[in-house]
Amino acid sequence: MSVYKKDPTESRWEGKSERALDTTPAYARLTISGPQTPVLEGEDVTLECLSDGDSDMANYTFEKYSTWMRTWVRLDSSRYVRCWYFSVNISRNDERLLMHISDISEWQNGPYRCVKTDNQTGQDEASDALRIDVIYLQNIYLQKLHSWYPSVSDILWVEEGSTVEVKCAASSSQEPYYSWSQEFSDWILPSDTLVLKNVNEGSEGKYICQARHPNMYSLVKTSYFQLRVMKKSPEQVRAFASGLSFGDILLYIGIPGVMLTVLVFTLFSILIRYRKQQMRKPQISLVDDEKRAPIYKGSLQSVCSTASDTQPLVM
Template sequence: MLLILFGLLFLPTVLTGRPTIVMQRTANLVLEGSDITLECLSDVDEDMSGYVFQKYSKWMQTWVQLDQPNTFRCWYYDVNVTRDEGRLMLNVKDVHSWHAGPYRCISVNGSSNASASESFTIPIYYLRDILLSQMNSWCGTVGDTVIVKEGSDIEIRCSAQSSQTPSYEWSKEGEDWIKVTDTLKLVKVLKEQSGTYTCQARNPVVFSLVKSKSVHLTVISSEAQTVYGSLSLFSMSTPHLVMAIAVPALALLVVTIIIGIFIKRHRSSQNEKKMALKEAGHRIPIYRGSLESVPSVMGDTQPLVM
């Protein structure tokens, strides 16, 4: 009796099983830049021609069909849906973090959740290039060289975009110490602390994902500050150098535009006055004793100008 009741409860589920998404992989982990394939499978349908792949759009707050030729396809880059002998597959080339999903497989004849697979997100592992930034600076980006005054403090922070929070460590060329931190802090630096410092970032899950970046620290004395100050433009990082050139150039451009507009309006005003005089077509008579006349001792009732 219990077996019969059990069968009645679960038989509909078996017969109307939801489709599933299976990822075909050539390696245990999916690294950014690799190619992957997702396949939609069903326990009750061998022919998957009645199913489609969808991706959820956070911007539109809805599921978008991927094998439908419309303008939304350009948002999914190298996503390509293929159908071969009843199989339904989704191919993603050069996978990046924005390809993660979520995806689902759903029957075109069904509208309920029972006809759709559970959402599937691709587990992508990545580690991007390192960015070095100087703390308490008007433009924090650090280039290949940093010049500081002897006796001052300096903090350089190391950061990198990663699928998981990376681990950081600092080291100095020629020395055997390692600091496990993302920020290099030097208090009251000495000239002996000049040298090349390197930050290394590592993905905590995929140890082979490692990035590093070095910066050369130059500590100068107060006497040499004037000389280095004149050369500081050449040691600027790219953002520093762009701002140092772009801001004065932009200010000069604005002043030039304002002067040009003023000159153009002045010329237009003068031309309008000349045109008004030409279009008048006659002269107004001026009589002696009027406001427009020149003072004279002789009486005259005839106009001076006609």
């Protein structure tokens, strides 16, 4: 499309076409000093805002896009979000605008940009966004499958002949590689789920789950549990009770006991309330020598009479 020289008499649509083809680069350009690849959680990262047109960076600042707020947040402000959520240090030294992120965390990844605010026009000029990807692996969990109480303690007691299924999961920037192993054994199971069928005394031991980041092999997290198999004998029952943690005691004994107490108390309260209602009902006493006259149509109560009833009951 050809663009003609703008004339005041021309329509405003031609002026918009001219501005649409304007390829003047933005004044601010955001660069990162250091690796241009994803950074490891815990590292220090520095961003610098550069301007091709200005040497004074007083009107420039950094912004980060907040996913949950769905907007860009200015990082040189002393607002609550700035202090407690983003936790960055912005400085202006020797006509350089720098932002330092110390001990970067996984929630600090995302797009950043440099913005210039024009106090005269009130319009902002922004650079292209730069995304920082943080590599992390943390918080490994073990949980029992097909169980109403999925938590796995350090010692897991199971009945002989039963099946044990334990799943391993970790919080990671990418899906990690999982593997199971047993202490003092050479077998390795490349899976996130450990399945042991028909367990016996030979199945006892320490089982270890390992989670490894796919792109950063130095990131490894492990978790384990001790498997104990019990038989239905007094000795095994005592061993099982001695190996219970506080959480297990609370789960197996405390909570059922509280629920049973509440149930008994509720039934007792209902019984007492029922007896009190029965006691409030009026008691009708009949004297042996007193006879009641029949109830006639329209009568609200019986009438005492010493004479015999000679009229039929009207329904």
